[in-house]
Amino acid sequence: MRNGDTAKMNQRSKTVATLGLLSALAIVLSIFENQLFGYINFIIPGIKPGISNITVVFALAVLDFRYAAFIALIKSTASFLATGAITVLWFSLVGSTLSLLGMWLIYKFTSCFTLAGISALGGVLANVGQVIVMIVISDSMEFIYYMPVLAISGVLFGSIIGILAKYCINKLPIKFDKKS
Amino acid sequence: MNRADIILCGVLIVISLLSLLIPIVDGDIVTIKQGKNIIYNGSIFQSKVIEIDGDYYNKIEIENGKVRYAYATCPGHECVNLGWISHGSTACVPASTIIIVSNNSKATVDEIAG
Numbered sequence: 001m002r003n004g005d006t007a008k009m010n011q012r013s014k015t016v017a018t019l020g021l022l023s024a025l026a027i028v029l030s031i032f033e034n035q036l037f038g039y040i041n042f043i044i045p046g047i048k049p050g051i052s053n054i055t056v057v058f059a060l061a062v063l064d065f066r067y068a069a070f071i072a073l074i075k076s077t078a079s080f081l082a083t084g085a086i087t088v089l090w091f092s093l094v095g096s097t098l099s100l101l102g103m104w105l106i107y108k109f110t111s112c113f114t115l116a117g118i119s120a121l122g123g124v125l126a127n128v129g130q131v132i133v134m135i136v137i138s139d140s141m142e143f144i145y146y147m148p149v150l151a152i153s154g155v156l157f158g159s160i161i162g163i164l165a166k167y168c169i170n171k172l173p174i175k176f177d178k179k180s
Numbered sequence: 181m182n183r184a185d186i187i188l189c190g191v192l193i194v195i196s197l198l199s200l201l202i203p204i205v206d207g208d209i210v211t212i213k214q215g216k217n218i219i220y221n222g223s224i225f226q227s228k229v230i231e232i233d234g235d236y237y238n239k240i241e242i243e244n245g246k247v248r249y250a251y252a253t254c255p256g257h258e259c260v261n262l263g264w265i266s267h268g269s270t271a272c273v274p275a276s277t278i279i280i281v282s283n284n285s286k287a288t289v290d291e292i293a294g
Contacts (some may be wrong), residue, residue: 034255034256082255083254083255083274084235084274085235085236085254085273085274085275085276086276087273087274087276088273088274091273112182112184113182113184113185113188114181114182114185116181116185117181117182117184117185117186117188117189120185120188120189120192121188121192124192124196134271134273134278137215137216137276137278138213138269138271138278138280139213139216140269140278140280140282142268142269142280142281142282143268143269143271144199144202145199145200145202145268145269147196147199148193148196148197148199148200150196151192151193151195151196151197152193152196154192155189155192155193159181159185159189163181
């Protein structure tokens, strides 16, 4: 086997292993967050930091859009299975899709933002997606009043998640071909 | 976080604040929906307890111009924790139920007349 083939195979194995680990982490963090914030959401009801999004931001930065989309899909499915409610699946899918598309566009076509800003945009867009689903389901525009609070929490938690993702990438003992 | 990030965050928050330009007034009509089906539509000043069975059970209370999810079997209980509302809307996402408080003077007049 040529050296080039071996290097390609090693890279592929590394990607598959990372994808598996990130998917598992996304499921665990999703369940953890649902359980934890089920008990403490009386502080600010309806607001969740979206800890599991760290796996999506991480995948977008070190792997690729396709892998990040795969993890987002796994995460949405985990949330759906945890609650058994189809509405939750729509919420999660639309929020994740909008968030990921926004993050990918800004990540691919601009160079002035760090992962904190990219993730903040993702946090806000996820909330925008969920409000859109709520408006469509209820056929009522009233849910738009939640946007300011959701945008502030999206920016706050999104930035923190982006900073954490960057920290993890820098601390990672292995390096990926793609630059973060 | 660099300067561009901070500007982006500021722009996002300012855009979202635009939704506050829509005036909020206390409503007088409560509409409760399960999906798109209307379960209840009536005055917010008429005390009532509504129970909805579905994927998850919801108990909704209407009292003195306010409405709330009093009890729910959904996983997060976020709907219950949101408490009383007198305008706008609230929802129990896992149960697909929605409470909308709207201002509809015509309906109130009809209701009084009826």
